[in-house]
Amino acid sequence: MEFVLKRADPVGKPSRHGLTAMEVLSPMDPPEAYAAPSVVPVANQDMHPFLRHFVAEHQPFLGEVTAFEGAILSIQQSGYTKAADEKLRRFLNFLDEEFIAHSRREEAALFPLLRRRLLAEGEHGSGEDPQTPVDLLRDEHIKAVQLAAVILNFLGLAFRLRDEQSRLMVLDAALEQGKFLVELLRLHVYREDNVIFPLAHQLINSEELARM
Numbered sequence: 001m002e003f004v005l006k007r008a009d010p011v012g013k014p015s016r017h018g019l020t021a022m023e024v025l026s027p028m029d030p031p032e033a034y035a036a037p038s039v040v041p042v043a044n045q046d047m048h049p050f051l052r053h054f055v056a057e058h059q060p061f062l063g064e065v066t067a068f069e070g071a072i073l074s075i076q077q078s079g080y081t082k083a084a085d086e087k088l089r090r091f092l093n094f095l096d097e098e099f100i101a102h103s104r105r106e107e108a109a110l111f112p113l114l115r116r117r118l119l120a121e122g123e124h125g126s127g128e129d130p131q132t133p134v135d136l137l138r139d140e141h142i143k144a145v146q147l148a149a150v151i152l153n154f155l156g157l158a159f160r161l162r163d164e165q166s167r168l169m170v171l172d173a174a175l176e177q178g179k180f181l182v183e184l185l186r187l188h189v190y191r192e193d194n195v196i197f198p199l200a201h202q203l204i205n206s207e208e209l210a211r212m
Contacts, residue, residue, distance in 0.1 A: 042198040048209040051197045054110075057102055058189045064094050069182045072175050080171060088155065088178070095148050099185075103141040106192075109212040110200060111138060117203040133196060140188045147181040150174075 044055060071087035115134040124130035154174035161167040200209070 039195050039198050040202065041194070042201045047197065047201050048206055050110075050209045050212050051200055054102070054106065055193055055197060057098075058193060061094075061098065061102070062186070062189060064091055064098075065182055065185050067091065068178065072178045072182070075171075075175060085155075088151075092148050092152055095144070100145065107138060107141070113204060113208065113212075114196070114200050118199070121203065133191070133199070137188065137191060137196060140184060140191075144181060144184055144188070147177055147184065151177045151181065 044052060047055070067087060068091035071084050071091070074087075075081075075084045111134045115132050118124060118132040118134065119130065124132045151174050154170050154177065158167050158170040158174065161170060
């Protein structure tokens with residue numbers, strides 16, 4: 001069965017590296033969020049191979065994000081089809097298999113030492129439990145997985161509902177969460193490529209990166 005969804009969208013301290021700008025970035029405010037903090041850029045070829053590997057993994061992932069977004073727009077414009085459903089589920093499966101594994105490697109190998117270096121440099125928030133950009137990215141890993149689970153549950157629920165209006169409402173909610181997920185993931189990759197990896201290049205030496 002096909003459905004056409006028609007609706008309107010709802011919707012520190014001075015820092016040597018400029019990281020405190022990360023504290024005000026929001027996945028729901030992309031124009032400002034994509035204005036990178038004043039971190040010294042590092043060309044990809046100048047990065048350690050360990051960091052370049054993470055950057056390289058982002059490229060096919062962003063391609064999957066774009067395809068997922070295209071499926072959402074297609075559903076909103078032309079209705080819910082079997083082909084669109086397959087594209088949505090393909091991305092959610094990709095996220096489960098590839099994004100989680102990628103995130104765990106970052107969290108296990110890179111993030112602990114980088115967080116300690118950021119704390120030592122004074123690049124963190126205030127309070128009893130000071131937060132660094134690494135903590136922000138770790139939280140985004142969790143939020144992405146949670147959003148994917150919500151979308152999958154909404155899709156499963158929608159086709160168990162007999163009432164058409166209720167089904168449309170649940171499908172609409174799933175698509176809206178999908179749009180949030182797309183923006184979250186794009187911003188997350190931007191932050192890693194333009195902030196976190198350049199900082200790791202600056203704060204962690206080659207020998208340490210080679211041991212990761």
